[in-house]
Amino acid sequence: MSNLPDQLLAGYRNFMGGRYISESGRYRELAREGQTPETMVIACCDSRAAPEAIFDAGPGELFVVRNVANLVPPYAPDGEYHSTSAALEFAVQSLKVKHIVVMGHGRCGGIKAALAPDAEPLSPGDFIGKWMSLVAPAADAVSGNTMMTAGERQTALERISIRYSIANLRTFPCVKILESKERLSLHGAWFDISTGELWVMNRETGDFERPDLD
Known part of the structure; x- marks a missing residue:
């Protein structure tokens, strides 16, 4: 068997x-x-938003790390276990990738959890709650906006969290140094599961825009 x-x-x-x-x-x-991939993608572990499928990537083309809500924690050399930071370190220092893409997506369960902090934990460890506390300030601000619908608040935080993760990437000395030397570029993207649309973050304004594919 x-x-x-x-x-x-x-x-x-x-x-x-x-x-x-x-x-x-x-x-x-x-x-x-x-392997010699030029691009690292930090994506959500949601089964509906696989980077290799979305970008039609072949073997060896993308170095992918996936976690709940595609978050990057801030640099914290504290001796604890940091899987996303370890993958980032390997991609930047060993593989010497040229691009890092933080890719979020619509209807993200982790973001939904961040917008419902009073929900019961799924286990006594509340690992999701602790992980999503990385974006707690933004979640609190978005949750308090009663002029937005629940769906609008969800999409807003999904996109804001991408900017949060990019800011946290820059707390890593190796990333900050290489970016300043223009040897590493940071990008944000958001994928809509229901329509297949990809929105790319404007690196100057932070706005999410549809790319011209023609």
């Missing part, structure tokens, strides 16, 4: 009979020479 769900095995079978055959040379090259 297999230890994996049948759906995964069926998907793997399709992969080996399709994409792997067409890209086997690329996979062998990556195995031999290692």
Whole structure:
């Protein structure tokens, strides 16, 4: 009896009979020479917003880290466990990526939780509540805006949190130094699950705009 769900095995079978055959040379090259992606994407772990699918990326093209609500914590060399910071360190210092994209998405469950701080924790550890406290000041400000609908507040915080994460990226010395030398660029993006629209943050104004794809 297999230890994996049948759906995964069926998907793997399709992969080996399709994409792997067409890209086997690329996979062998990556195995031999290692990965050299130019872009790191920090995305949500939501199953509906996979960066590799959204950007139609092949093997070795994106270095992706995913967590609840695509957040970046501030630089904190305190000896604790920091998975997102560790991935960032590896991407910047070892892989020497040229771009970091923080990509949020619509209908994010983590953002919804941040806008409902009085909700019961899912477990005694309340790991989601603690994690989402990273954007608590913005969540409090957005929640207090009674002129907005619940959906508008959700979208607003989803986009504000991206700007928060980009600001936190700049607290990492390696990021700040490389950005100042124009060897690293920081970007924000927001994906609408229901329409497939991608909105890109204007690096000068902070506004989210639809890119010209023509």
